[in-house]
Every structure is written in C-alpha cells, then in structure tokens.
Amino acid sequence: MAALDPGIAIGVIGAGTMGAGIAQVAAMAGHPVALYDTREGVADRSIAGIAVSLEKLAARKKIDANQAARAIAALRPAQNLEALADCGLLIEAIVESLDIKARLFSVLENIVSPTCLLATNTSSIPVTAIGAALKHPGRLGGMHFFNPAPRLPLVEIVSGLDTSHDTAQCLFDTAAAWGKSPVLARSTPGFIVNRVARPFYGEGLRLLQEQALDAATLDHVLRACGGFRMGPCELTDLIGQDVNAAVSHSVWTAFYYAPRFEPSQVQQALVDGGRLGRKSGRGFFDYSAGAAVLAPSLAKAQPCPTHITLFGSSPLARALGQRLQAAGVVLQLSAEHSDGRIAQADQAVVYLTDGRSATQRAHDLNEPATVLLDLLLDPDTASCIPLAAGRRCPSAAVSAATGLLQAAGLDVVPIRDVPGMVVMRTVAMLVNEAADTVSQGVCTAADVDRAMCLGVNYPLGPLEWGARIGAATVGMVLTHLQVAYGDRYLPCAALQSSIYSGIPIHVA
Incomplete structure (x- = not known):
C-alpha cells in the first residue's frame, strides 16, 4: 500500500509539543492539517507557534520560503472532533493513558470514514490494548515520533495483534514520504527504543547507587569514552525524572518485574523530592541562575613509569602503543600474554575489564597489583579512560598505571572497584537487550x-x-x-x- 496522497487531510489530536511537531511535519509534506485540542485556544496558539518557527527557518534559509508559506496556510484549528470527519489519517498525541486513548478512538471510529487510518503516538502503551474496543481495529497502528518531531528522523511504526498489513505499510510509506526514517515494530512493552534504551539509564543509575562515581563524572565517561551524545543524568534531567521513571516502571511491570528492568531508587528519590530536572530547576544538577557547573573527577598527574611493556594487538593495546610512541615514550612490545593483560607499567599489571571487579580478578590471578580499564568506543581518539584498582592493589601500582595512561594523552577517571565498570557494563546490557x-x-x-x-x-x-x-x-x-x-x-x-x-x- 502506497503513502497517502498529499491531498489527503491529516488530523492531529493533541496540540502540545509533540502534536504540534507532528502537525508541522505533515503540513511541510504538503497535506492539509487539522489540529485539535480539548483545551480552548491551545490549537490556535500551537499553529501560531509553528508559523513563527517555519518563518524563522525560512529567514535563515534552512527551508524554502514558499514551502514554509504553503505549510502555514495548510494548518487549521479544529473546533471539535466532528471537524476531523474529512481526514484520511488521524494521529493521536494526547496523555499516556490507556483508558483515555481507547475512549478517544472509539469516538473517532464513528466520526471518520471507513477508509480513514488511525494512529497513536504512544511511546509505551500496547497498540493492541488501545484498539481492543474498536469495531475495526485493523486500521489502527502506532506511529511513534520522537521529540522534537520536526527534527528527529525516527518513527516507529507499531503493529498490534489486529493491525492489518496494509495499515502498517501505509503508515510506514507515509512516514517515509514525510522525510522520516521509519522502522517496523511489533507492539511489545517499550517497542524498540524505549525497551532497548533501558540499560543506558538503568546501569548508570545503579553505578550511582553503588557510589562508583558521581553524576558529573558518570556523564563525562559515557560521553568521552562511550561516544554517547549525553550522559544518563543530564539526559534524564532533560526528559524529566518523573517521565523517565514512569516509562521505566511501565516497562518493568509490563515484563512482569524482570530484574533487568528494575527501576532505580536513586531516581525515585529525585521524583519524591520534586527534583524533576530542567523543568523544575533541579534534578541531578542545579539549573538555577548562577549555579556552578560540576566538573568530572579526574586523577592528579602522575609520573610516567620507567618500565612499560604492551602485550598483544587488541585495539586498546595498539592505540596505547601508538599514543606513547608519538609522545616519545620508550616501551617494549610483546606477544599476547596468557592472562590477557594489556600492559605492565613498573609493578602495575593492566587489564581490560571482563565483568569481574579488580579485587576478584586480582584474587583469581594471584596478582595483587591488578588495575582494570574500561571499554572505549574508539581508543585512537578517546580523551579519557576509567581506571579501577583492587582493594589490595599497592598505591604505587595505581600511580604507575595512571602515569602510563596520562603519558598516552588520556585523562584518567578513578572509579570505585565495581564489576563491569561503566562503559563495558552499559554496552554489554544494551547488546543483550537488542539481541x-x-x-x-x-x-x-x-x-x-x-x-x-x-x-x-x-x-x-x-x-x-x-x-x-x-x-x-x-x-x-x-x-x-x-x-x-x-x-x-x-x-x-x-x-x-x-x-x-x-x-x-x-x-x-
């Protein structure tokens, strides 16, 4: 089934940030768009806001001025649901409540034509449940945009048990015609993104609860070492701690309390205390005027060790060798060691984390001077690296390992000795959930x-x-x-x- 013709009217129900964004996308694609909201005047204000946004983009030559003008002219407020009767697709973007969404679609089904498609922008409520009360649930599917809808390319096209193939394909093709990058998903808790992303938040929050490192340092590590755009603390502050916690709890309960989805006590404490993030002025961080920006905790400078040997040809060993040689550091290269060590720096024996704590690994190897390093997305370009030492590791060994890494141009982030460290633990769980x-x-x-x-x-x-x-x-x-x-x-x-x-x- 092909994409909807641009001449077909689109109705968007809910004129908040997400609904307005979806309306803008549909209008920019050439459709006439009716925007409805139960709150008086909200649809008019949202359309006025879209117009200002498009005019600014046109003035900055980001979009064509004529296209912007046509999109603005295509938008109209709907005074009631009956005004959406001529639409060929209705997209709901209202409150995340199964009962409210289900009642809305039951009403809409009796207003629109039999050929009109229905779509919900829900981020986590099962599409099957929303459509259960409909006479013709086959024409309902999920069309989950990401905020801000005009800018982010992804749209999850979600099929419930009763969603017809033609409905899903038409929603997919329409999203693609609107310039989006759609993916098909089956309606299970969290769909794709909200399910697979849970470990990014969950592991970071558990590390905070274990006092492995502080919030600013955690975010810094996942940005600088893992290559993520934002760390979990700043990201949940942006999303809203209450919103993120609610999604986590929803996914956890929907998966019958599977341990990997267990919500965080650290996050719940923020919610209970009204520290919801940017929207309340305080979350993990303070957003009030003049508040200090917290810096990550880095190790103090240590001297470069005298005797350095690198082992094997792993990406980290190779990158360390190139960095040290470029800095003029004298070192030896050796074949891979039987115990998997990456380097030896004076008395320090350095390994990449394998999920064990440094204390356990030192015990298992009978090597007290064991120091562990975290996973790096790109060892050639990384700016820092986390380091953990076992409880019996001599301070001289920690100093030598730190000096080795600093000589290679890396900031060293000392963290408490916890299994899996930071990036490796997070990425392993993301891989597992995706699989x-x-x-x-x-x-x-x-x-x-x-x-x-x-x-x-x-x-x-x-x-x-x-x-x-x-x-x-x-x-x-x-x-x-x-x-x-x-x-x-x-x-x-x-x-x-x-x-x-x-x-x-x-x-x-």
Missing part, C-alpha cells in the same frame, strides 16, 4: 540498530557494537556480572546461541 528484542520478533537486527542511532543518537547500533566487541566477550562480561549481582545480567538465549555457534547476530 533479545530481535529474537522475540519485535523488529529486525538492522532496524534495532537503526532505531537506536536515529532515535536516541547512539554512536553505534547495539548489535554492531556487539559484533565489534565479540559475542563471546559480551557473554563473558554478563556472566561475571550475573555471578556478582544475580539474574539481572543473565545473557539472553540469542546471545548464548551466537556464542556457542560462533555466528554473530546478523547486522545488515
């Missing part, structure tokens, strides 16, 4: 990676990242985390299959 999502038929492997890059600006799709690290490594990290913490970190069946077969989860 499980694909194995359950929610979406394809290509679409899960596409959705996470386009919807939440991840530097790599989780499955692509997993292929880069290797399924065996991801599985080993998760297994060690499971030993330390429990079944929250249980490797999913799809990941285990990839490990045992040696066949990576397909990335198109």
